[in-house]
Amino acid sequence: GLPVVAIVGRPNVGKSTIFNRLVGERIAIVEDKPGVTRDRLYGKGEWLDQYFHVIDTGGIEFGETDEILLQMRHQAELAIDEAHVIIMIADSRTGVTDADLELARMLNRTGKPVVLAVNKVDNPEMRAEIYDFYTLGLGEPYPISGSHGLGLGDMLDEVIRHF
Ligand code: GDP
Ligand code: MG
Numbered sequence: 001g002l003p004v005v006a007i008v009g010r011p012n013v014g015k016s017t018i019f020n021r022l023v024g025e026r027i028a029i030v031e032d033k034p035g036v037t038r039d040r041l042y043g044k045g046e047w048l049d050q051y052f053h054v055i056d057t058g059g060i061e062f063g064e065t066d067e068i069l070l071q072m073r074h075q076a077e078l079a080i081d082e083a084h085v086i087i088m089i090a091d092s093r094t095g096v097t098d099a100d101l102e103l104a105r106m107l108n109r110t111g112k113p114v115v116l117a118v119n120k121v122d123n124p125e126m127r128a129e130i131y132d133f134y135t136l137g138l139g140e141p142y143p144i145s146g147s148h149g150l151g152l153g154d155m156l157d158e159v160i161r162h163f
Pocket of ligand 1: 147
């Protein structure tokens with residue numbers, strides 16, 4: 001089958017925005033059952049003639065809990081199980097948070113390739129904001145803007161390098 005790319009990260013960092021950018025109209029499954037209500041979950045992406053499945057893990061709600069860390073942990077476990085490559089999204093506007101650090105630690109332990117993308121870098125002057133994200137220990141942070149469609153090519157070059 002096609003390689004699977006999972007998108008993980010805290011709520012509101014822009015996971016679904018990036019997912020929609022990567023997948024466009026190529027939605028394979030639109031989930032509409034209880035527990036999977038918020039977002040489109042699975043889609044097909046393409047970059048340089050390489051096709052892959054994309055999972056927006058943030059669209060998956062686990063049970064009753066509202067607890068961010070618990071949700072993220074579940075998402076990360078799912079991503080770790082299913083994905084060949086994981087994209088962790090962080091938010092340049094909030095900087096590095098404790099939840100980012102916890103998620104990064106989990107992902108680091110898996111041995112799966114992780115590409116770190118720092119979203120909401122909407123203009124080149126904001127690129128300096130990304131350096132703190134080296135502290136997550138996931139290598140080079142890729143500045144992107146989901147809403148403006150910036151930086152996604154460099155991020156995807158790195159993603160498909162791991163297929
Ligand atoms: P998710 O909860 O991680 O899936 O995040 P969403 O994709 O739903 O985005 C959360 C909020 O951030 C929304 O209001 C988006 O419009 C906004 N957002 C997403 N990407 C960007 C971006 O690149 N720049 C800015 N300024 N806002 C963004
Ligand atoms: Mg979402």
